[in-house]
Amino acid sequence: MEQFQRVVADIVAGKLPQQSDNVTIYERSFEKIEGSNIIMTKSGTEKYLVVAGNGALYNELDGESVGDGKVCALTHHNSKVLNKHFEYTKPQAFGTEIATMGLGDRLGVASPGHIETVMNRKVKPILAQQSIRELTLLNRTMTDILDAATFAVFQEGYKDGYGADADHIKLEKDIEYALGLGFSFLTLDCSEQIRNDIEGATTDDIHKEFASLPVDRKEYYKNHYLNKSFEVQGLEISYDEASLHKNVLVYGEAIDFMEHVYTEYIAKADRAIDFEISIDETETVTAPEAHFFVAEELRRRGVTVQSLAPRFCGEFQKGIDYIGDINQFEKELHEHAEIAKYFGYKLSIHSGSDKFSVFPIIGKYTEGLLHIKTAGTNWLEAVRVIAQVNPDLYRRMHKYAEEHFEETLKYYHVTPDLDSVAPLAKTADEDLPAYMDHDASRQLFHVTYGILLTAKSSESGADLFRTEFFTTLMNNEDAYRASLVKHIGRHLDLLGL
């Protein structure tokens, strides 16, 4: 801890410490509050808070005494202390006033770059966004990702607010847990309640199934929807018997679940929560009249949502551009956007990273009433940095990813043409970063991140890549930040945000 002597002395004196060879100073984090002075620093590849003074902040932070101050590791306890003293380090809800972007920092090191990307734009960052699936794959917890966001916001001195999304939550116990931890955004995944078997069922079967519903239910749906026509921002939506029966059977149980979660958890929360409904992770493409049906039912039942994610036509595969008929997409996106405007919530786009060919369409019709989730693209940018600065590590990871690709297919739907990936042995070091411009190799890395970052040597049990990967990134923080600003910035430019 000797390297911190001078930093501590400056902090004690209330002066901004100078950068030195062995301690990096994050100048924008410098704060003086109620008798305590504090700053974020880095020594080697580890970050520490340096604090001095006699205020509550100083007393509450855990750390090692150095001179007249303390050097504090980035622990969960210290994260909670920052939350208590600096309101801006806590996640917050944004409602529907401004566009939001989910940036799910898979590694816990991308948020500084994300913050720089969104500064002075018409969008707020949801810095923490993690599904249970991703946490499981990476051995991280909900607490880890909130702590990482807290420290990143503090490091950057970013005071414009950020959100934290408990993404694709299906179970009530996970909802309770996430809200208890301080998450500000909940994405309810209704895929277990949406019936996928109806799409292929015969009219006769659908009719029979509908007939077996309780009488009051049938009456309710008939009275409100059958042969009624709804005027939605110039769009006309109506339901004949076949389409009504189908929508009731596909979405009925899911809507009951949304209502239950809203009443039990969202409405009872002690603070504002951004509540998103996701009906995207199903095999059934959400037709505009299905979207309207779900939204109208939520309205009738008094359920307020801030965003809703339909499943759009075409394919939104991870890490690559849109696949499908762009004209059809434009027509349907327009209708979905009008429905969202009519009800006053944001249209949410999942797996939204890298969809460059459709961003202008999304920007045009949503007019800022938009939530877009990107996740994993920041990991690909990290891999790009590795390819630039540590070719040897890149090569070992690439080879391992190819060997283990098959194992990921139970989690992800991707269809890369791996034969189109240039053979690694014939690729020169300076051409390695170009792998991150190639669809199939992007997807290869996109889906193997969990496998790569948890891979262990079968002999020693040591991490195969993880330690070296993070060390390389931490030694090249500026390169990583720059590549995120460029890549995510291109998304925002095309979306008009």
Ligand SMILES: [Zn+2]
């Ligand atoms: Zn989704």
